[in-house]
Amino acid sequence: MTTARPAPPAAMRGVLVAPGRLQGVDVARALALLGMMAAHVGGVADAFDWADGATWSAVANGRPSTLFAVLAGVSIGLTSGRTTPPGAPAIGRVRARLAVRAVFVFSIGLLLMALDTPVYVILPTYGALFLLVVPVLRLRARWLFVLAAVCALASPVAALAVVPLYADAGMFGVQLGLVYPVVTFLAYVLVGIAVARSGLEDRVRQVLLLASGALVAATAYVVGNLVAPVPTDAEYAFPGLPYAPDDSTPGQVLAQYFASPRDHSSSVVDVVATAGIAVAVVALCTLVFDGRGRTVARVAFPLAAVGSMPLTVYAGHLVVIAALPEYPESATAWGWFAVGSVLFAMTWRAVLGRGPLERLVARLTRLVAEAR
Numbered sequence: 001m002t003t004a005r006p007a008p009p010a011a012m013r014g015v016l017v018a019p020g021r022l023q024g025v026d027v028a029r030a031l032a033l034l035g036m037m038a039a040h041v042g043g044v045a046d047a048f049d050w051a052d053g054a055t056w057s058a059v060a061n062g063r064p065s066t067l068f069a070v071l072a073g074v075s076i077g078l079t080s081g082r083t084t085p086p087g088a089p090a091i092g093r094v095r096a097r098l099a100v101r102a103v104f105v106f107s108i109g110l111l112l113m114a115l116d117t118p119v120y121v122i123l124p125t126y127g128a129l130f131l132l133v134v135p136v137l138r139l140r141a142r143w144l145f146v147l148a149a150v151c152a153l154a155s156p157v158a159a160l161a162v163v164p165l166y167a168d169a170g171m172f173g174v175q176l177g178l179v180y181p182v183v184t185f186l187a188y189v190l191v192g193i194a195v196a197r198s199g200l201e202d203r204v205r206q207v208l209l210l211a212s213g214a215l216v217a218a219t220a221y222v223v224g225n226l227v228a229p230v231p232t233d234a235e236y237a238f239p240g241l242p243y244a245p246d247d248s249t250p251g252q253v254l255a256q257y258f259a260s261p262r263d264h265s266s267s268v269v270d271v272v273a274t275a276g277i278a279v280a281v282v283a284l285c286t287l288v289f290d291g292r293g294r295t296v297a298r299v300a301f302p303l304a305a306v307g308s309m310p311l312t313v314y315a316g317h318l319v320v321i322a323a324l325p326e327y328p329e330s331a332t333a334w335g336w337f338a339v340g341s342v343l344f345a346m347t348w349r350a351v352l353g354r355g356p357l358e359r360l361v362a363r364l365t366r367l368v369a370e371a372r
Contacts, residue, residue, distance in 0.1 A: 022078065022200065024286030026307030027300050029071045031281065033313050034306070034338050035064025040119050041321065042334035046235050048263075057331075062239075062263035063274055065122055068310075069185050070278035072126060073192020074200070076133060083199050085138045095134045097365040102130035104361050105311070112315055113172055115322035120239070123314070125180040129189045132182070136190070144194035151187035152271040156242045156257045158183035159266040163241065179240040184266045191275050192282075200286055209283035217276030224261030224269035231256070239264040305345035309355025312348075313341050 038044055044057035080086075080094045106127025113121045136147065159181040166178050199205045237243030242265055244256035260267040263274075289300045297304075306313055317337055321327065328337075348355060354362065 022286055022290050023297060023300055023304045024289040025071065025074055025078070025282065026304040027289050028067065028282045028285040029307030029310050030303040032064045032068040032071060033310055033341070035060045036068065037317055037337045037341070038334050039064060041328045041337055042331055043329045047230065058263070063277055065180070066188055066274040067278040067281055068122070069188035070192040070195070070275060070282065072129070073189035074196045074282060076189070077193040077196020080137050083197055091138060094137060098130055098134055100365050101361055102127045104364060105130065108311065108315060108357070112318050113175055115318060117318055117321045118327055119318060119321065120175050120179040121318070122180050124176055125182060125185055128177070128182055129186055132186055133189055133193065141194040141197040144190050144197060148187045148190035148194065151183050151190065152268050155181065155184040155187065155266045155268060155271050159241050181240050181266055184271055187271050188275055188278065191279065195279055195282060201290070203287070206283045206287040210280050210287060213276045213278070213280030213283060217273045217280065220269045220273035220276065221261050224259050224273065228255040228259040228261070230260065230262045234262050237262065237265070240266055242267055302342045302346055305349040306341055308349060309345055309358050311357040311361070312355035313345060315357060316344070317341065
């Protein structure tokens with residue numbers, strides 16, 4: 001007679017891949033988190049130059065935060081019905097939960113800003129974005145892409161329009177919508193929701209998203225570099241805002257504002273190119289890591305563990321930065337942050353499952369559902 005194998009403890013169930021969870025999305029989210037850490041503490045180059053390998057670290061400027069924003073949209077899409085969002089009354093519960101998440105993320109962002117690190121904290125903008133997408137959760141993918149395109153076209157104008165509001169703002173104030181402009185990043189979140197609505201689990205869709213994202217990004221960068229080459233003094237530009245040198249002609253100013261390929265410029269080219277890269281990365285990760293069996297799941301587990309608790313890892317690395325006697329800024333420092341994040345996430349996920357801040361958010365959203 002055979003003896004049934006005892007079920008694993010609840011904390012150990014789904015350690016590799018929880019039911020219904022896309023591991024590739026978690027891997028992509030880990031890449032975004034580690035990329036943002038590199039931008040914060042890695043001492044990366046200011047500008048990317050194909051001919052100079054020492055500048056290749058500049059890929060961490062702007063693109064990881066864009067990927068993080070697109071993945072926020074993907075998560076919203078996956079948790080609100082995937083390809084088929086629910087109707088009433090279920091959609092009301094989804095919207096209420098998302099609103100709770102928005103308030104929680106915004107609040108955590110304010111607390112992290114209060115640590116007074118030299119890092120621009122993205123979470124308050126995220127909280128605002130979660131609220132802004134509440135009304136569009138039932139839209140189809142095509143209309144979400146249309147709205148994202150409208151936001152991309154309006155991005156440089158909207159980014160410049162809010163500058164007077166921050167004339168007297170300090171480090172704390174400029175993080176609230178200036179460094180990460182709301183309209184610009186709304187485009188990314190809308191693209192992410194549209195990707196989830198497109199059927200991210202389907203192999204054919206993954207290949208199409210990978211190819212289209214790469215093609216869009218490459219085309220945008222080619223057009224941008226031809227129409228509006230990055231100025232030599234662009235290192236003086238404020239992140240999140242379009243920039244043109246003082247001696248530019250009106251035509252050059254217009255080209256720089258709308259077609260600049262500079263990272264964090266909020267130009268139309270910057271938004272389209274970085275969104276395309278993000279879509280390609282998400283599609284590639286799901287294509288490689290989802291539905292490939294336990295061996296691939298084990299290989300992906302270190303990164304997937306980090307990506308499964310993004311709020312915890314993001315907040316944790318800022319707390320560590322604040323606790324250090326000196327601000328770290330080197331490739332070695334980034335290496336320690338990356339290894340520490342992976343080891344922490346692997347251990348926590350294997351023993352306790354969901355990350356601590358993610359667990360708190362889930363508990364709060366359950367309370368809202370029960371109240372309704």
